[in-house]
Amino acid sequence: MPAEETLVSEKTVPRSSVAVKRDPGSSRVGFRRIKNKTAHVLFLLATLIGVLVLAVLLFDIVQRGWPYLTSDFFNNFASRIPSRAGIHAAFWGSVWMIAVTAPLTFLIGVAAAVYLEEYSKKGWLSRLIQLNIANLAGVPSIVFGILGLTLFVRGLELGKSVLAGSLTMTLLVLPVVIVAAREAIASVPDSLRQASYAMGATRWQTIRNVVLPYAFPGILTGTILALSRAIGETAPLIMVGAVTFLAFTPASVFDEFTVMPIQIYRWIAEPKEEFQYLASAGIIVLLAILLSMNALAIYLRNKFQR
Structure with missing residues (x-):
């Protein structure tokens, strides 16, 4: 113009x-x-x-x-006398339960996630399985308690044992671990898989040496956060039969046990005011364990990402 x-x-x-x-x-x-x-x-x-x-x-x-929070609090068992009450049995019961739940949850959850992402055919059956796993992650914990009571305590005749409680908690947190592991595996770029195949690696070698190391930080973070939920659950273990008063610590996975959330709940229900203070001390110990597990998850994630 x-x-x-x-x-x-x-x-x-x-x-x-x-x-x-x-x-x-x-x-x-x-x-x-x-x-x-x-x-x-x-x-x-x-x-x-x-x-x-x-x-x-x-x-x-x-x-x-x-x-x-004294040494007597950690060394004494539960008692009806507040000055003699402690968290010894509940603390070691929680340790036993997490020690059994953690490897079961990690192995089964990662194996299921690898199968769904790497081996299963993308059809209606795979979508149905994934939908059910996602729905199981939102099921109330008391339902898993009823399932554990029917399947493990009575069906397999494991009784009120550490193993029955650990298997029940494994069912509770397993959907969360599978979903987290699937998301971590799905985030691996396909270019890394194709490069591994181009070098002559098999599918399992590619998964073991390329996919899992790349996805390990996300898998580990999801697993530890799921276990943090497991250590604070109460309703499933009450259904399984974890008792509130024990004068011994478990020596094997077939012994009776109790855990810290149940012991804290029992102290809060007591009428004496001293038990309320004991419950607060137990909450501090439980929070310290949860924060330690979350801090470990963050540390391991940052370490493996580097």
Whole structure:
């Protein structure tokens, strides 16, 4: 367009009409900014309310339970006398249960995830299995307790043993581990698989040497977080028959046991005020274990990612 025509067109267009055309757009942008700031403030307030409630709760628990965290608390068994009560049996019962649950959950969960992602045909059966696994991850824990009571305690006649409780907790957290492992394996780029096949590797060699090492941080993180849930569960173990009062620690997987959440629940139900302080001390110990497991998950994830 010539320069004269450009000048004429600019002169013929009134400035008021240009301003009118720009006003709706600018008003919409301003309204969106206001909505963005409002949503930001609301989300921040919601987060701060949750953090504040958690901080108050933790402060109250630590204030009430910290004086009871003595050597006698860890060495004594449960007792009806508050000054003689301790968490020795419940602590080692939780250790035994996690020691059995962890390898079972990891091996079965990773094997199932590898099969679903690498070996199974992408058809209706595979989608049905994946849908059921995803649904099982949201089933209430008490349902797994009923299943463990029917299958392990009575069906296999394992009784109120560590093995029965560990198998029940394995069923509880297994769907979570499978879903997490599948997501980690699916995130491995196909170019790495194709490069391994181009070097002459078999499918299993590719999975073992390429896929699993790449996906291991995500698999490990999902497994440890699932075990953190298992160590804090109470309802399934009550259904299995974990007792609330024991004067011994398990010596094998076939012995009776109790765990810290059940012991804490029992102390809270006692009428004496001293038992409330003992329950707070038990909560501190349980929180320390959970935070340690989460910190281990973060450390291992960062280590293997490097």
